[in-house]
Amino acid sequence: MQAMIDLRSDTVTRPTAAMRAAMAAAEVGDDVYREDPTVRRLEERAAELTGKEAALFVPSGTMGNQIALLCHTQRGDEVIAGEGAHCAFYESGAAPAWSGVQFVFAGRGGLFTAADVEDAIKPPQYYLPRTRVVAIENTHNRAGGRVFPQDDVLAIAEVARAHGLALHLDGARIWNAAVASGRTVAELAAPFDTVSVCFSKGLGAPVGSALCGGADAVRAALRFRKMLGGGMRQAGVLAAAALHALAHHRGRIAEDHEAARAIARALRAVAHAKGAAAAAIEEPETNILYIDTPGAPAERLVDAARRRGVLVSASGRSTVRAVTHLDVAPEQVAPAASALAEALAEVLSQPRCRDGAGARA
Ligand code: TLP
Numbered sequence: 001m002q003a004m005i006d007l008r009s010d011t012v013t014r015p016t017a018a019m020r021a022a023m024a025a026a027e028v029g030d031d032v033y034r035e036d037p038t039v040r041r042l043e044e045r046a047a048e049l050t051g052k053e054a055a056l057f058v059p060s061g062t063m064g065n066q067i068a069l070l071c072h073t074q075r076g077d078e079v080i081a082g083e084g085a086h087c088a089f090y091e092s093g094a095a096p097a098w099s100g101v102q103f104v105f106a107g108r109g110g111l112f113t114a115a116d117v118e119d120a121i122k123p124p125q126y127y128l129p130r131t132r133v134v135a136i137e138n139t140h141n142r143a144g145g146r147v148f149p150q151d152d153v154l155a156i157a158e159v160a161r162a163h164g165l166a167l168h169l170d171g172a173r174i175w176n177a178a179v180a181s182g183r184t185v186a187e188l189a190a191p192f193d194t195v196s197v198c199f200s201k202g203l204g205a206p207v208g209s210a211l212c213g214g215a216d217a218v219r220a221a222l223r224f225r226k227m228l229g230g231g232m233r234q235a236g237v238l239a240a241a242a243l244h245a246l247a248h249h250r251g252r253i254a255e256d257h258e259a260a261r262a263i264a265r266a267l268r269a270v271a272h273a274k275g276a277a278a279a280a281i282e283e284p285e286t287n288i289l290y291i292d293t294p295g296a297p298a299e300r301l302v303d304a305a306r307r308r309g310v311l312v313s314a315s316g317r318s319t320v321r322a323v324t325h326l327d328v329a330p331e332q333v334a335p336a337a338s339a340l341a342e343a344l345a346e347v348l349s350q351p352r353c354r355d356g357a358g359a360r361a
Contacts, residue, residue: 004306004309004310004358005309005310005311005328005332005335005339006016006311006312006327006328007310007312007322007323007324007328007336008046008311008312008313008321009194009201009313009321009323009325010201010202010204010256010287010324010325011200011201012196012325012327013206013313013325013326013327014202014206014327015071015204015205015206015241016037016296018244018248019204019205019241019244019245019248022240022241022243022244023047023237023238023240023241023244024237025240025257026038026236026237026239026240027236028234028235028236028237029234029236030233030234031057031231031232031233031234031235031236032226032231032232032233033165033218033351036233036234036235036236036239037236038236038239038240038243039232039235039236039239040235040237041239041243042055042210042239042242042243043055043056043057043210045243045246046197046212047208047212049185049186049197049246050171050174050185050186050189050195050197050212051185051186051187051189051190051211052189052195052212052213052214053214053215053218054211054212054213054214054215054217054219055210055211055212055218056210056211056212056217056218056221056222056225056229057208057209057210057232057235057238057239058196058208058209058210058211058221058225059084059207059208059209059230059232060198060200060207060208060209061089061116061170061172061198061200061201061209062086062087062090062092062094063197063209063225063228063230064089064196064198064209064210064211065086065091065135065168065170065196065198066087066091066095066098066099066228067211067221067224067225067228067230068135068168068194068196068209068211068213068221069087069095069098069099069101069133069135070099070169070220070224071166071194071213071217071220071221071224072098072132072133072166072168072193072194073099073101073133073287074100074130074132075099075100075101076100076101076130077099077100077101077129077130077131077132077133078101078102078106078128078129078130078131078132078134079102079103079132079133079134079135080103080104080105080106080117080120080121080131080134080135080138080165081103081104081105081111081134081135081137081313082105082106082107082110082111082134082135082137082140082143083105083107083108083109083142084109084110084140084141084142084143085103085105085110085137085139085140085142085170086137086141086142086170086172086332087135087137087170088103088105089142090141090184098228101132101133104120105120105326106119106120106134109143110137110140110141110142110143110146111140111143111146111148111149111152112152112156113152113155113156114155114156114158114159115153117156117159117160118159121159121163121165130281131163131165132165132166133165133166133167133168134156134160134165134166134167134168135168135169135170136148136156136168136169136170136192137170137172138153138169138170138171138173138174138177138188139173139174139176139177139285139288141172141173141181141288142315144282144284144285144288144289144290145173145176145260145284145285145286145287145288145289146285147176147177147180147181147285147286147322148177150181150183150188151296152190153188153191156191157191157192163234166193166194167191167192167193167194168192168193168194168195168196169188169189169194169195169196169235170194170196171185171188171189171195171196171197171198171217172196172197172198172201172209173198173201173286173287174189174197174201175197175202175203175250175253176202176253176256176257176286176359178285179253179254179257179286180257180285180286181245185197191215191270192213193213193214194211194212194213194217194221194272195211195212195213196210196211196212197209197210197212197286199241199242199245199246199323201325202249202253202287202325202327203242203249203250203255203272204245204248204249204326204327205238205241205242205244205247206237206238206239206241207238208235208238208241208242209287210242212312214296230274239268249326252326253287255330256286256287256324256325256326256328257284257285257286257287257324257327259287259324259330259333260284260286260287260288260289260322260323260324261283261284262333262334262337263289263322263324263333263336263337263340264281264282264283264284264289265337266337266338266340267279267289267291267293267337267339267340267341267344268279269341270282270341270344270345270348271344271348273345274345274348274349277294278293278348279291279293279294279344279348280292280294284348287323287324287325288321288322288323289319289321289322289323289324290315290319290320291312291319291320291321291322291340291344292316292318292319293318293319293320293344293347293348294318294352295318295347295352295353296312296318296347296349296350297317297318297353297354298314298315298316298317298318298319299314300322300347300350301314301320301343301344301347302314302320304342304343304344304346304347305320305340305343306344308339308340308342308343309335309339310322310336310340310343312340322340332352337348
């Protein structure tokens with residue numbers, strides 16, 4: 001049987017031999033006592049890269065985001081976020097459950113502007129929720145891995161400060177945003193009070209994220225991490241993988257972006273041949289590519305791709321996501337692109353459902 005090329009997510013990568021060697025060699029201690037030297041080293045490195053005073057190693061991006069919301073809010077508060085924000089959409093309802101907050105969505109499609117934030121902020125009336133936080137995602141997953149324009153971030157930060165709101169960045173893929181925008185991670189992170197970054201997505205570590213911010217926020221975060229069950233013991237074996245990824249895998253991220261563009265080109269050729277309305281394939285800015293096939297259920301394309309050896313995932317009624325990453329070897333990009341193009345051609349030659357036009361919902 002042919003090996004599958006797995007484009008469901010950049011979370012599917014397996015640790016490389018060199019990463020496993022770094023994990024095996026890691027010096028460890030009990031991190032609940034704050035005695036794991038490798039975890040401390042990773043936290044210092046994450047703080048340095050994001051330009052923040054401190055950082056805390058957490059098991060997942062979800063926990064990083066949720067601890068940030070716990071730090072910035074009280075029950076009944078409101079958080080402004082972009083449509084499809086991971087912290088609202090993909091975290092099992094954690095924010096209302098743990099922080100007791102609700103979301104209001106600004107702009108369209110994930111990205112938003114300072115004017116959208118102004119519109120979303122509630123006036124200070126006792127019968128309205130208190131607007132407390134603006135949460136930005138960069139890159140924005142459901143917006144198609146788009147880089148949040150830094151000029152908008154700066155203008156939003158100004159509005160947030162003027163209204164006394166905290167600013168949180170879900171920087172699960174900040175490494176991709178930095179490469180695509182030509183800015184440093186610290187520059188992208190600068191306007192934010194807290195930034196969660198993931199080592200287990202584009203960087204290819206098996207586990208782990210860091211919540212970075214001021215010393216006070218990170219002190220509060222340590223307590224929330226324990227409350228949520230995220231205090232880990234000899235976690236240095238995991239931190240060693242993340243340190244290895246930071247040192248060795250950031251430099252190759254541009255390859256993932258190029259691979260996503262190559263796949264998009266192959267798909268667009270098929271879509272154009274079938275007519276303008278057949279399918280929408282946006283130009284990927286980073287490593288995430290969405291394929292919209294209005295009127296054709298996403299599962300059809302997922303199945304057609306699987307039969308040709310490529311795994312992709314449905315992320316809406318007629319929307320499929322493909323994500324490139326370091327376990328897609330350079331020589332697998334062209335075969336993956338042709339397999340997906342063939343799969344798309346098959347789907348587009350089938351009759352459409354009338355009610356099948358689907359947003360990413
Ligand atoms: N995203 C996953 C799924 O949950 C959708 C993926 O496959 O892309 N922020 C962003 C922007 C993310 O994309 C993710 C994971 C997270 C946070 C959560 O990270 P984990 O999975 O470590 O909790």
